[in-house]
Amino acid sequence: MSKRKKLREYWTFLNSAARQPATVGAVLPTSRYVAEAVAAVVPSSGTPTVLELGPGTGALSGPIQRRLSEGARHLAVEIDPKMVRFLERTKPWLEVIEGDATHLRKILDAAGVDKVDAVISSIPWTLLPPEKQRELLHEAASVMSADGVFTTVTYLTTLWRPPTKAFIDALHDTFDEVMPRSTVWRNVPPARVYACRRPK
Secondary structure, eight states, X not given: OOHHHHHHHHHHHHHHHHHOGGGOOSSSOOOHHHHHHHHTTSOSSSOOEEEEXXXXXXXXXXXXXXXXXXXXXXXXXXXXXXXXXXXXXXOTTSEEEESOGGGHHHHHHHTTOSOEEEEEEOOOGGGSOHHHHHHHHHHHHHTEEEEEXXXXXXXXXXXXXXXXXXXXXXXXXXXXXXXXXXXXXXXXXXXXXXXXXXXX
16 A cells, blocks of 8 residues: 555544544554454355454454455445445455444345355444444344354453453354464554354
């Protein structure tokens, strides 16, 4: 990514954080190191359908897209209209849908999607109350294929906080397998990537 594009991404991110601090969970856009760790769970063969939740400026989108074969679908559901317009301008190959992930089944029905093979979440879970966390996780699990994967990121600086503990508990209640895939130290703040399979 060019320096100019990176600055534009930072400005868009910071502008959104200033306008809606309750919907942005990090101090900077996700680093390429986290993006690469998250993208590693995406199938690199066949024609999978991949869904991003809360992509923001699309920091994860490029590495995900590079793993996908021709014929795969890459969708993103984003609630912030300004972020949606930014993604439409900067990532025209991404199927961006403006909407609330709480209504995920309805959104995907309208997009002609039955099940997805990977759900990649950038939703700021620690800013949400436990009941909202579980509602969104239930929606995500309901649209996954039987062998699909749900992947998300938390931050080491929040592990002690009750919302993070509640979120980890909710992951275990929603999925049969919850694996801390990796810790990415080269991110601000350091991030932990989770891969979850087999919705209960």
